[in-house]
Amino acid sequence: MHLKTLFLALVAGAAAFPQAKPSEVHTTVARADETSDKLVFCHFMIGISSNRHSAADYDIDMQQAKDLGIDAFALNIGVDPYTDTQLAYAYESAARNDMKVFISFDFNWYHVDQAAAVGSKIAQYAGRPAQLMVDGKVFVSSFSGDGIDVAQIKSSAGRDIFWAPNYHPGVGNFGDVDSALNWMAWDNDGNNKAPKPGADVTVADGDQAFIDALGGKPYLAPASGWFFTHFGGEVPYSKNWVFPGDLLWYNRWNEILELSPRFVEIVTWNDYGESHYIAPLSSPHTDDGASKWVMDMPHSGWLEMSRPFIAAYKAGESSPNSYISEEKLIYWYRPTPRDIECDSTDTTMGGNPDNSTGNFFRGRPDGWETMQDEVFVVSLLTSPATIKVTSGDVEASFEAPAGASAYAVEMGVGQQTFAIVRDGETVLSDTSLKDIVDECICGIYNFNAYVGVVPPAETIDQLDSTGLAALGQGLMAPCPTNTLGARAARATA
Numbered sequence: 001m002h003l004k005t006l007f008l009a010l011v012a013g014a015a016a017f018p019q020a021k022p023s024e025v026h027t028t029v030a031r032a033d034e035t036s037d038k039l040v041f042c043h044f045m046i047g048i049s050s051n052r053h054s055a056a057d058y059d060i061d062m063q064q065a066k067d068l069g070i071d072a073f074a075l076n077i078g079v080d081p082y083t084d085t086q087l088a089y090a091y092e093s094a095a096r097n098d099m100k101v102f103i104s105f106d107f108n109w110y111h112v113d114q115a116a117a118v119g120s121k122i123a124q125y126a127g128r129p130a131q132l133m134v135d136g137k138v139f140v141s142s143f144s145g146d147g148i149d150v151a152q153i154k155s156s157a158g159r160d161i162f163w164a165p166n167y168h169p170g171v172g173n174f175g176d177v178d179s180a181l182n183w184m185a186w187d188n189d190g191n192n193k194a195p196k197p198g199a200d201v202t203v204a205d206g207d208q209a210f211i212d213a214l215g216g217k218p219y220l221a222p223a224s225g226w227f228f229t230h231f232g233g234e235v236p237y238s239k240n241w242v243f244p245g246d247l248l249w250y251n252r253w254n255e256i257l258e259l260s261p262r263f264v265e266i267v268t269w270n271d272y273g274e275s276h277y278i279a280p281l282s283s284p285h286t287d288d289g290a291s292k293w294v295m296d297m298p299h300s301g302w303l304e305m306s307r308p309f310i311a312a313y314k315a316g317e318s319s320p321n322s323y324i325s326e327e328k329l330i331y332w333y334r335p336t337p338r339d340i341e342c343d344s345t346d347t348t349m350g351g352n353p354d355n356s357t358g359n360f361f362r363g364r365p366d367g368w369e370t371m372q373d374e375v376f377v378v379s380l381l382t383s384p385a386t387i388k389v390t391s392g393d394v395e396a397s398f399e400a401p402a403g404a405s406a407y408a409v410e411m412g413v414g415q416q417t418f419a420i421v422r423d424g425e426t427v428l429s430d431t432s433l434k435d436i437v438d439e440c441i442c443g444i445y446n447f448n449a450y451v452g453v454v455p456p457a458e459t460i461d462q463l464d465s466t467g468l469a470a471l472g473q474g475l476m477a478p479c480p481t482n483t484l485g486a487r488a489a490r491a492t493a
C-alpha cells in the first residue's frame, strides 16, 4: 500500500468573482520563447493499482490523459511486490496508446542510500518504447529524495538520465539536477499544513524558491485543485487535514499560464486518499480507506476545465480563451456546510491513533477554517452570457464574458442548479446529482469536492466494488452506497 505520509469574495448577490490572476499581471519570470518543448505530466499512484490484471487495464487512463493534452504519467512507485508487474503493464499500455511514462521514485519507501537500486530500476525500464526522453536523456523524477548520490544512480542506470527530483530548496543539491519538481501545489504554513495566521507560504512563493534554487534550469511546476485527507484510527496511517482549495484549480492554471514553466505536473491522477485526483472514480484502484470521502464525489469535470488551459500552456499563451471550442460550466462544492457537527459519529474521534507524523487531528480536518461555504463555477464560453446559479435558497447571476471566468456563490442547502442564459433563453442548464445537505454523510466530516459539468456526462461516474472495499471500515453511521442518480431513478420509477 502506498501512502503519502509527508507531506472570493462571498457573492450573496450578483457580483463577479474577481479572477485571482488577470492577464495584465506580470511576473518577474521571463516567458519562454520556445514553446514546443513544454510538457504536461500527471502523477499516477502505482501503489493503489495493484488490482490491474493486464496492460489493457491501463488503456482508458492513457487515452483520457492523452486526449486532455497530458504528455506523460509520472509513475509513482514504492517497493511493493506488485510494483514491477504494474510498471510493465503501464509501460506497455502507454506504448500502444502513444503516451509516455517515467518513474517517480517515492522516498517514503525508497531510502536515499539506495542510489544503486534506483539506478538499476531505471535501467530495467529505460529502453522501453514508452519511456519519456527529454533532451535525449531518460526522464526520471521522485517524491522527496534530497541527498541521494546522483552519480551512483547514473552509473547503475548505465545511461544518461534527465534527473528531475522533488528536492527541496535549501536541502537537496540543485547542482546535481536537470530540473526539479515542486510538490507543494497548495498554500501552506511551511510545515505541510494549511496556512495559519503569520505562517502563509503561497504556491507562488514555492515557485519562486524553486526557480531561484534552479538558477536557470527548467522548473517542473505543480498544479492541483484540492487536498483533503481524513484517515482515522481504522487504519495505521491516520491523518486528517485540508489545504485551501476553493477556486485553486482555476487560479493555479492562470498562474501556470503566466509563469510558463517548461514542465507542469498535475497532482494527481488518482490519489483518492488526498482528494487531489482528476481521474474518474471508475479508474481501477484498491481502497486504502478513502472511499468514505470519495464515493459519489467525481472530479473528472476538472479534466474538462483544464483542457483549454493545457492547450494554451503548450502554445505559450497567457489566456485559454482561444482554445474554448465547446461551451461548458464546471462547478464544484463541498457536500455540507463547514460548521456541521459530526463529532459523535466521525471516524477520527475514537481510539488512540499513532500521531508520530504530527498529521493526525480529531474531528474537523485541520485547516477547515480556510475553506469557504461557497459553490464555485468556471464558465468556458465562446460568447458572453448570463450564468445563473441556484444553490438551495440562494440565487445568483453573473454577466460572464467570452472565454474562461470564475464565480463563487454562497452555499445553500438543497439542490444545485446551473444555467447559461442568452437573450432570455436558457442555452444549457442542469441540476447537480449531488445536493448540499445539513447532515453528516456516512457520519463523517467530508471536506472533499463534488465536481459537475453542464452539459453533464452521459454516464454517472462511480467507484466499483474494489474501490469501495473498505467503505464500512470504522464507520459509525449508515452509509448508503453509490447514491448519485438515485433521485432521477426514483423520479422515473
Ligand SMILES: *[C@@H]1O[C@H](CO)[C@@H](O)[C@H](O)[C@H]1NC(C)=O
Binding pocket: 355, 357, 358, 359, 360, 361, 362
Ligand atoms: C498530532 O500532532 C500535531 C503536531 O504535533 C498536533 O498539532 C496535533 O494536535 C496532534 N493530534 C492530536 C489528536 O493530538
